[in-house]
Amino acid sequence: MRRNGGWIWRGVVATALLTAFSFISVAQKVVVWESEGYGLGAVKDRVEQLTGLQLEIRDFPYGELRSKLETTLLTGDPGVAPDIVMVDSIWLGELVSGGYLADLTQAVAGVAKDWYPAFRNGSQWPPASGKYYGLWYDTDVRLTFYWPGLLQKAGVNPGDLLYWDTYITACKNLKAALKDQGIGGCWLDMAGGWAPDFEFFPYLWQEGGKILEKRDGKYVPAFQSEAGVRALQFLVDRVKAGIDPQTQTFWGNDFAQKKWAVYPHGNWAASESRFPKTTARERQQRIAALPLPVSAPGKVPVTLAGGWIMSVPAVLQSKAPDRFDRAVKVMQAFLRSDVMTDYYGALARVPVRAGVDRKTLSQKIEFFDFYTKLASVARVRPAIPQWSQVSDAIFQAMGDAVFKGVDPKVALEKAAEQVRQILAH
């Protein structure tokens, strides 16, 4: 009988040993959290060399990074917090209001003078308040890419892509001409949370509208204005003209495979990862780029700029000052203009500051001068704490107008009412 149960106890001992093994901690390193593929690893060696500290860069899928940040920081336990976090610029208000991010004014205010105003202000909370909670590290712009050869084959003039009405006709012609080859005409992104960034906000701004505005010190919805209705109407018109809204996105990989002739998206759609083993020059020769279309000549093709802010968890400042100091040291190395130049060059990112090596970058990044020119007139989204809810409400209005045939004005009014309630809290 004794033998029968013996295996259980052996199992207990084995488990205890394995558990002990799992407790063994790793060597102290400066831990950086970034969104998957952000690529700070490209300058890891350089930063380690500059600081004499070891870095560990951890990638998380986009949505996971956010929930991980939220949950980790709310424990108030430095033991589970990273040393440096990359924060999507639209999360800044929420994370600062929650008290999760350290005030870095002392560490970065000096170097921030070199940043373009939109990104300098956007690194502060409230915006332009003088209180920095990090520094914007890179940006991206929205624009129209196209395959010149395909346009030629369909007899479409690239200049037609510059204005709303000719854009729609061009897309119709492209769709009809390229259908037999299994190539789509114009891409239209309705794939998820980001759709308003691509298909609504830039046009709203071009028409002189705003997403939100401040009244008596409080944010209220402003996107339901005339400008907003015109911008949403442009979306509806495109769909009605046969440009099918796409509910699944491949982030430009399908454009690189020539499945679309015209592809309004972010600058990443042209980067090397989509066109492997090509140089910037080669990519520039194969595809072409234009600003997003405007409703009439003379209007400025305003685009949307996103990007990531490099920051440090507040819990380090209060509970682990030595780690905080190391994090700041590492961050200052990351923010050197030569390090940032290396990073931009390696990942084809758009700079947020003037003092980078433009000559080198324009050789490494396709359409570099064009991107920086667009970035100079780009706008950023308000990084208020409730931003994700606001954005989702607007996305829903777009969906109602496109998929359910709701009148754009009605759809936007409904969303505005919802946003009013969201902002009331």
Add this chain to the structure above:
Amino acid sequence: MRRTRGARWLALLPVYGFLLAYLLFTIVPVYWVFATSFKPAQEVMSFPPTLLPHRLSLENYVAVFTQTRLARGVVNSLIVSSSATLLALFIATLAAYAFTRFRFRGKGVLMGTVLGLYLIPPLIGIIPLFLLFSKLGLLNNLFGLALAYQSLVLPLLTFMLKNYFEGIPVEVEEAAMIDGCSRVGVLRWVTLPLALPGLATAAIFAFIFSWNEFVMALTLLLREDLKTVQLVIMEFVKLHRIEWGQLTAAMVVGMAPVLLFIVFAQRYLIAGLLGGATKS
């Protein structure tokens, strides 16, 4: 009224047809994962897709074991699942034994609570559990995750074992007690050996549950080197593209224990499903 063999077959034809159709429905998605995992990279993305791999290749498997954290994930999952299983078995055995052999105040309430826990949406506990674990220093700790898992399977295991113990005659235990054995001694030396098949079934369930779970793991583990196998599988799905060849290979590795249980221990598995499910 006697029918010939042929006519009988004919009458059963729709039944066999249905079974065949359902069999296909069941195995085709799994087959498609297997087939893809053995295709070389270009064939995975060739259009139209090939029903059978033209060339059997192990490149995806080599890649997932040499270039990714999958092996570490398997080890982590084994640690978590076996710890959770042992702990849950221990606790559930004691409780189930008490429920079958003792009368005590609060028994009804406790059993009702155990059953009632079935009603709770599993999501409800994640944030409070996260805060609790952070206070106890159990975040980023495989043993902490095992603690969470074991308590999630406890209700099921307790009722499974309770059913099993009810089938063991009390007389056997009484005989041992007359011989001078204590209660704990009886459980250890008399009841448990008799209940081994039931314990095996319960263990398989606890193990499979722990092996399969991912939402708790996603929340309670923040370090990459601690990721369980399910979390590592998720890594193959990137924002911009999915490596289907490698993903399917990792999925095959991820379902290996489940397949092994089906092949080698299906008797216990089915006994558990048939017994544990109905009699509660």
Add this chain to the structure above:
Amino acid sequence: MPYAFVAPLALALLSVSVLPLLWDVWVSLQDLRTTNILRGAPFVGLGNYVKLFHDPLFYHSLRVSLYFVVGSILGQFMLGLLIALIFHRMPAVARWLRPVFILPWILSAIIVGYSWIWMYNYNFGLINLALRAVGLHPVRWLNDISMAIWALVIANVWRGTPFTMLFLEAALKNIPPELYEAAYVDGASGWQVFRHITFPMLRPAVAINLILVTMWTFNLFDTILVMTQGGPANATLTTAMYMYKIAFRYGLFGYGAAIALVMLAINGAMALLYVRTVGKAAVS
């Protein structure tokens, strides 16, 4: 003595299941969110519940859940019952097929989810391959607003049918064979036997099975999180998924807790309803 035996169970359930539940009740009365959790949240009484009853997206999610639950249960119950009846009459066939049939039920949500994403893939999925082979147009299953929820239902029926099948098979085994013999001696037809003997005897098991499956399906969110995350355009935003989104994407913990508790109440109400209608003798 008995208390020593049940103490570990009580402790484990208290800390990992009961305490979180009580925490939820407390939190649902506050406006707890990521932006105030470190400082302390304002107490709002039933404010979150009031807000919930004016939230159009909550009603939308209930409607999506209704489709999802009803679709899943219809498929899973019909198929499960049919297979259980066949297996009960044909033990030899059952011995071979049963182990294969239970496979989907014991696979992880991740594997179920990705397997079906791969099946539904527009270019490389088997389903569209089959559609093309018979000359039909391929479908964007998970990215089509009207199709996505049904694509999820199919995957869920695939995963859930084995449970119903085994559950009902076990119940069939518990029906005393003498009843059937008596009926056949009286010259009853196969349908009559099913209608008057098998089904009434099966009723309690059917009720329990329906309760469990309804609750699980209503609470289910892991495969949805893997497959669609509620999209496209909220077409698969079930109540469970909505709650996940509220808590983890919007960071509104108080509001999320209120939704969770309303879900709990709905679960309880559905359980009662089934017990009343399908089988009064079900829970013993």
